[in-house]
Amino acid sequence: MIVVTGATGNVGRPLLEALLAKGQDVTAVSRGAAELPPGVAHRVADLAKPDTLAAAFAGADKLFLLTRDHEIDIAPVLEAVEATGIGRVVLLSSERAATRPSPEVQAYDNALTASGLEWTILRPNGFASNALLWTDSIRQDRIVTAPFGDVGLPIIDPRDIAEVAATVLTEDGHSSRIYMLSGPELVSPSMQAEAIGAAIGEPVAFIEQTREAAYEQFLAFWPAEVVEGSLEVMGNPSAAEQRISPEVERLLGRPATTFAAWAERNAAAFR
DSSP states (O other), X not given: OEEEESTTSTTHHHHHHHHHHTTOOEEEEESSOOOOOTTOEEEEOOTTOGGGHHHHHTTOSEEEEOOOOTTSOHHHHHHHHHHTTOOEEEEEOOTHHHHSOOHHHHHHHHHHHTSSSEEEEEEEOOBGGGGGGGHHHHHHHSEEEESSTTOOBXXXXXXXXXXXXXXXXXXXXXXXXXXXXXXXXXXXXXXHHHHHHHHHTSOOEEEEOOHHHHHHHHTTTSOHHHHHHHHHHHHSOOTTTTOOOSHHHXXXXXXXXXXXXXXXXXXXXXX
């Protein structure tokens, strides 16, 4: 059985679907009630509450570990993993663990690699689904407001991350591997606005936002350290952060999904 944490999110939900498509026995873990695909078991647990994890992990042999909360102590989580007999952990990390390393950013990666468990680490760059932050302004005014309008990054479709995770969870040969994941091309915020406009059949204007205004806006969705790190990458990316990785295509046997294709699939959210 495979346990998926963060099961209701942009990566967790399509991962459940990908694992079901591979015929896997899947259990989703979330902090509260959740609507899940038919055939997925559900257990309520919180990674920040170690006493809830034994029941959540019971009977599993593999775990997909996802948390954006760097306040969580990962040591008790890994202790629960080992105590319940889980043999393989796939961790969703961040490219910043490699491109902008710090003790905080690298804490989960380092703890997992030192744990003695079988592990694989996925380090994607920015998610295409972050564009959903613009849904209200696009629906109401056909406007995208964002900082660093002409800075391109190889943002990735979360569904590609999910399919990579399903691959490494169900196939051999990925132990002790770290995969940097990206989309297939550099896409700037102004280009994203244009692609969303094409997807909905109406032009979407782009307005440059100050870094300060973006910081305040993003705080409503992400912890401060995530916001600060993300804005640094968005505004002043290194060569490594603009590198287009071949790993999605190599692991999935198909090209990574373009932002335009992601926008077409999600066009209803912006109409």
